[in-house]
Amino acid sequence: MGLIIVSGTDTGVGKTVTTAAIAALARSRGERVAVVKPAQTGEPPGAPGDLGTVAALAGVTDRHELARYPDPLSPEAAARAAGRPALDLQWAASYIAALAEDRPQVIVEGAGGLLVRYDPAGSTIADLAAMLAAPVLVVAAAGLGTLNHTALTLEALAARKVVCAGVVIGSWPAQPGLAERSNLSDLETVGGQPLAGTLPAGAGRAGRATFLALAQRGLSPALGGTFGGAGRG
Numbered sequence: 001m002g003l004i005i006v007s008g009t010d011t012g013v014g015k016t017v018t019t020a021a022i023a024a025l026a027r028s029r030g031e032r033v034a035v036v037k038p039a040q041t042g043e044p045p046g047a048p049g050d051l052g053t054v055a056a057l058a059g060v061t062d063r064h065e066l067a068r069y070p071d072p073l074s075p076e077a078a079a080r081a082a083g084r085p086a087l088d089l090q091w092a093a094s095y096i097a098a099l100a101e102d103r104p105q106v107i108v109e110g111a112g113g114l115l116v117r118y119d120p121a122g123s124t125i126a127d128l129a130a131m132l133a134a135p136v137l138v139v140a141a142a143g144l145g146t147l148n149h150t151a152l153t154l155e156a157l158a159a160r161k162v163v164c165a166g167v168v169i170g171s172w173p174a175q176p177g178l179a180e181r182s183n184l185s186d187l188e189t190v191g192g193q194p195l196a197g198t199l200p201a202g203a204g205r206a207g208r209a210t211f212l213a214l215a216q217r218g219l220s221p222a223l224g225g226t227f228g229g230a231g232r233g
Contacts, residue, residue: 003100007110008139009149014170016050017204019109021215024058025224026105033105034062042072076117086119093131135165144179166196196220197227
């Protein structure tokens with residue numbers, strides 16, 4: 001798949017687990033995988049952070065965190081609160097492009113939703129994707145409100161002429177209600193293409209072998225799995 005950016009409709013929708021699932025499938029094929037977190041927020045120095053979760057679930061050792069700020073805010077606000085410079089996304093784009101030159105798979109996980117600010121000028125992960133000409137995989141919630149959030153996220157990508165690599169539901173409940181069941185098919189109408197996957201809630205607590213099996217079932221063939229879309233996976 002090459003270079004892909006994982007973003008989302010909001011914070012807490014399952015971006016890290018989705019990133020780990022893509023990485024686990026690529027590693028199962030014997031590919032060299034690098035995972036990049038341009039800006040980690042809400043974690044003190046020395047804490048594992050999102051890349052620690054990816055390492056635990058997928059066994060990725062080629063991990064790159066480009067900036068870290070301790071407050072659980074947007075990258076720009078967290079940098080400001082810490083009295084530190086914001087991440088330079090132009091520099092980050094050059095760094096990531098260099099990684100992609102000799103790695104079959106580079107996965108970049110954004111912070112929060114697609115249009116979260118990274119610097120005072122308002123640069124976002126969508127801007128980073130445009131700099132890299134990289135597709136963005138959108139991770140969405142399962143429940144009420146997700147259709148609007150997903151539609152707005154896809155419109156923002158289209159406005160920037162960034163390719164959408166699909167929509168994944170990042171945390172599918174074990175006992176879905178009416179809203180979740182309706183959204184499963186309605187998200188395909190919003191995205192204009194079959195869902196790229198659904199990963200079960202709690203997948204991030206699975207052991208590595210179990211997680212790989214969940215990733216295989218939960219992601220589409222384009223992402224390395226066998227998921228066949230709503231009602232077909």
